[in-house]
Amino acid sequence: EGILLKKQTFSFLILQLMIFITMWCYYKEWSLLGYINVSFIFGAILLFTGLTSYILASGFFDLFYVTSRKIISSKRKLSEITHMRKPSEIIHYNFKFVLLLGLEILLCMGIALIAY
Numbered sequence: 001e002g003i004l005l006k007k008q009t010f011s012f013l014i015l016q017l018m019i020f021i022t023m024w025c026y027y028k029e030w031s032l033l034g035y036i037n038v039s040f041i042f043g044a045i046l047l048f049t050g051l052t053s054y055i056l057a058s059g060f061f062d063l064f065y066v067t068s069r070k071i072i073s074s075k076r077k078l079s080e081i082t083h084m085r086k087p088s089e090i091i092h093y094n095f096k097f098v099l100l101l102g103l104e105i106l107l108c109m110g111i112a113l114i115a116y
Helices: 002-027 032-057 062-072 078-082 095-115
Strands: none
Touching: 002 032, 002 095, 032 095
């Protein structure tokens, strides 16, 4: 658990550095509003990626995926379709890590927004 905390903290700090670099490249100045805007984009992308991965890993789209494959393909390829992996079997990374990172970035953005 200590390794996960170190990994989360390191990733958070790297993302903060990326936010500041992006803010400097885009706005050419250091401002609280620039930080709010850029951190919102980074946090939203991470949160969207984490939520999408969570939905795919939960098996929500498996039935739709298999059914649409059966309808679209011909009878000859039906045996190939039954051996294809479902979307929930493809997602193997820890989406909770990405979700938590996105929430941390958005929390910092929210604090900065309150301070603004």
